[in-house]
Amino acid sequence: MFTQRTSNNSTGSKAPKIGNMPYVDRFLLWNSSKNQRNEYMEIKPDDKKSILIVDDELSILKLLSFILAADYDLIIKKSGIEAIAWLEEGNDPDLIISDLMMPYFDGSTLIRNLKVSGFYRNTPVILLSGAEDLADKVKQMPFKIDSYLEKPFNPAILKSQIAQLIK
DSSP states (O other), X not given: OOOOOOOOSTTOOOSOOBTTBOHHHHHHHHHHHHHHHHHHOOOOOOOOOEXXXXXXXXXXXXXXXXXXXXXXXXXXESSHHHHHHHHHTTXXXXXXXXXXXXXXXXXXXXXXXXXXXXXXXXXXXXXXXXXXTHHHHHHHOSSOOSEEEESSOOHHHHHHHHHHHOO
């Protein structure tokens, strides 16, 4: 019922010939290129710093992702409640970027909870806000804000502040 199909290649392999190149030649070419790749390829550990971004505006989340994704591991949460839940799982970001004005659990409440906790007290925070009097609001806060930017912000300034905060 079944007939054994043999190939004309020199190895006597039962693999059929595909195209004009015998099976064994394709295997050797693939195998040699794989070995050559391994000789020159450096395996680097993933040493990217992680940034927790908390904002309820999709456009800001997309913009921050576009600006920062190449250099940092980003964790994106759409509310302070989601951020706290993620942090309670034992996650430890190197930096937090948070919007000030969010529904239900705003940036001020989120940062207050983080600064009161022993574990996240020293985690640097960058506060983003569209409020015109942001500098006054930051000065009135009973906890330390490492940096703040008004929206719209300059991406180069944001990247510079991040680099200074997580060395």
